[in-house]
Amino acid sequence: MTTSADLTTAGVRRAAQARPLIAEADLPPARHFVDGAFVEGSTERVIDVVDPSSEAVIARIPEGTAEDVDRAVAAAVAAKNEWAGRLPRERSELLHAIADRLVENTELFSRLESANTGKPLAVSTDDVGQAVDTFRFMAGAVRATTSLAAGDYAENHLSVILREPLGVIGVITPWNYPLLMAVWKIAPILAAGNTLVIKPSEQTPLTTLKFAELVADLLPPGVLNVVNGYGSPVGARLAEHPDLNMIALTGSVNSGRAVARAAADTLKRVHLELGGKAPVVVFPDADLTAAASALRVAGFWNSGQECGAACRVLVHESVAERFVGQLVGEVQALVVGEPQAGEDVEVGPMVSKAHFDRVTGYLERAKKDGVRVATGGGALDGPGYFVAPTVLVDVPEGAEAAREEIFGPVITVETFTDEDEAVRRANDVPLGLSASVWTENARRSHDIAARLDFGTVWVNSHLVLASEVPWGGFKGSGYGRDLSIYALDDYSRTKHVMHNHER
Template structure:
């Protein structure tokens, strides 16, 4: 059974008006500026396929200008004491909170997200700035002392300088905040390139906080990764490049950064296994996956997308999961608070996800529900559960990044761990069991940066986020992010002479 149609509201008021849109320009040295060429990029509403804005296509020249502004501003910003940086971050949080409704509507208009998802993004954006505002005033390090005779050692934490940032299309505002907040807290300046598909809330953020930020501390250049992003990664005056995006983008950035030996921070893809043991609360697991597998339409690097369930309870679990998935409400964000699943972000991504589904069917994978595109306009795909998925199947190993959950079975603990780890990515996973031993033993054996037990997709600003293997390196959120965006200096004083 597949939902017959997308819920639409053709006569509903538009989410945004022209006055809600940000300036369609770059933001450099504290002001919005025109690009170096006349080329523009269309920003498309994925629900209607209509153009809602056009932004300038940034060039290497635009990046150079932004890096120059960030470099000019870095010394003064680095001299601000933690209290001053903290107060500015709190002011940024206040400004985002003040305009939460506008930012939520703008995010949904640009991405097609249900409003519940966009509101959650904005709320965590506020929390991210508030956490970093507090954390920067409570940093710790090795105690000063004599570690060599007659020599006093001091450990200093210093800013890195200018940070280049590339953010993805699935969480435009939130992923920008995950980078901006710790980068500024640590005393750095930055140049950020948002996804060319979803730049609107990042630009709006800059417009809303222009009066709060010193000129040049935050700069935003629109454009494509192959030009603007590549120049940012290779730029000799950029001290670190931080990217949230695909594995392919991560490889490209790391290669470009290698020439100047700049630091690299990568948060890349995921293929999260959900390991369900026979004693698990199956109803709770199915209900949890309704959210964790389809939040943001499954366009999640940490989505609960790959179920490994014990063979003795597989049939019963699949029935419960399918019931939950069939109850999901697919629709445009203007169609009610109960809409849970929106469109894919673009035609290209829609075609990519559909391609995975078509190949899976040809390979003998069974579609328990969904498995097809929904009638347009828009890039909607029915929430899908695939079963009879064999070990090593394409849909079980590669990141689909859509509203698709695959189901495999296992016979014992060893097989569950082996198969869960048998993917090139290592961002997140979850284990579902009521057994205390399993709840500790299995997470310790899983090669993933975050492992939930009896839940999935729960985040907090106080704890680190990042992966292993092909999912990259470096940590977002928590005090570990502050460490990533700063450097350690040892100063030793000879006091024996």
């Protein structure tokens, strides 16, 4: 495959004047949130919260301990019976009230999210909108749960199926979607009648803490608790805690393994939404223009820091050169910049220096291994942790860049010769979260989608989500489902009550 693409990439757009996204008054209290109030931590150690666009420290939060977790869990345990006993209608009304509160504070949450993560304001605002919709959906779904009809399935014995809350849930959320991933857990957990303790990423805690602050008057004390801190000891204590009935994590594969191991001793339920390496299979009859345009968003939304990102293209060799040309044109037109540099900014920085080093390390190794850069390929001038939107071509089968989750603004392109090869290579990765198929042949689209080993498969689109349908993966991407009524199932248990009515 060849391309004459210009490797130059526009630099980072900066705000014309130093206009901070947030003021001191916008920040949440820099404490833990336990039993309905903000509380001091058990130690005086703090963690710096950094704006990845400027590298400036914008807040300091307490570094939580196992003792802080225990205090939060005790509050959640004390609150669980009263919350579980509320009627579905009552819990539904509270979830709608929370959604209303998010709507009222959309701009504030968007600015906080962008200041903490560097993501464009359009992305942050979309996150808030999806968070609102998640609460609205769960508020409705909890009032219309279904199960096996009551009836006599053994002679003279009436069977009744009950759905009950699990109890207390521990939640660990990632840094890429701090508010939205928290809500994907919080909404169904509360709807199902559980209480929870959540640990946001130590890098991006601000919107989770602000959420707790702004809904504190709506939820009974102890129903929602937030403990800041690192995976060890805070996340580890949640996973092993004997009073928790479940641990739910959105995060890396390594974090998922650690949580599952820690949870094993208490045999608590485990819900894991882990990484992805989404193949994009482009057949010769595909609308190449539409595919390239879609990948401009699906590959670089949230700067590619997205587990469902369209990051690995498998394109038929007969159309590869034409497709790459169109894709490179789309990618070179992306606007990279600080959140406050304009409404048209599409790509922000990596979330941290450590992640910036990780992504650029993948790019350097790929180039050393002979993979060719069609556009981008490295860091952009600072300050901030910006990486140029990148397309890598001439990627051989089994290359590191095509198998491992880079989690940055990088798309790799490989070619294939026939359908069987495309399916085999698409499936030949350890992760199985999402994929897409691009073809105008309806029979092919059904057949290929059925053969792909991924939890979500799009046809002629990518990264389109809805609250009504489940999200979750296979293989190394974990188990359990977010969104939809399947999430409510995950956070509840089934009880069979059988009545002998023989007379």
